[in-house]
Amino acid sequence: MMERAKTLSAGSTGSARHVYLKTMLAYFVLFIVMRALTSIGNKSTIPGERIFDPAFGIMMACVVTTGFVGITYYHLARTDEHDRRANLWAFAIAFLAYFAILMPWLVLSQSGVVGPVNPQHAMVGAISIGSMVWVWLRWFG
């Protein structure tokens, strides 16, 4: 019975990783769509400026955050140690990359060398670096 239960929980060989990847892809598509919609509507993304109805915004924020935390927990609880190592390194590197991008950018922008800091671009860069680390460790490491 225990063996059966163990087999059913088969981490990375099962559907957990696929569910996570599909959800992350859905989030990415949602992000692109939202950006496109705000661009088409020629509305600003300056913090504090209204793009959505506040009630809708709060509801969406709760759904997205709960979904993100839930699916990440589900994924990390069901993956094997090799996959978990790739995840944790990728998360750590992405976190460090975010600040490694942001800090010099801030200094350079204050010096007038480059344009103003855009945290969203820094985040996309950090996620890209983290994703490369994950792919490397998951498939080649």
Added chain:
Amino acid sequence: MKNRLKVLRAERDWTQADLGQRLDVSRQAVNAIETGKHDPSLPLAFRIARIFDMKIEEIFDDGEG
């Protein structure tokens, strides 16, 4: 860390996916252990040893023994 996982698996005519299923890990995890890119945790090393009915040190060699 060197190990005999590939040989032991081949003796039983198991694929990496077969062994991965028995260990409850992915095929990539088995490959990473076999090639020495990933050192398994102690619980996983015990599971591997049990599956092959051997001692851990008969499968893994840390080069110190």
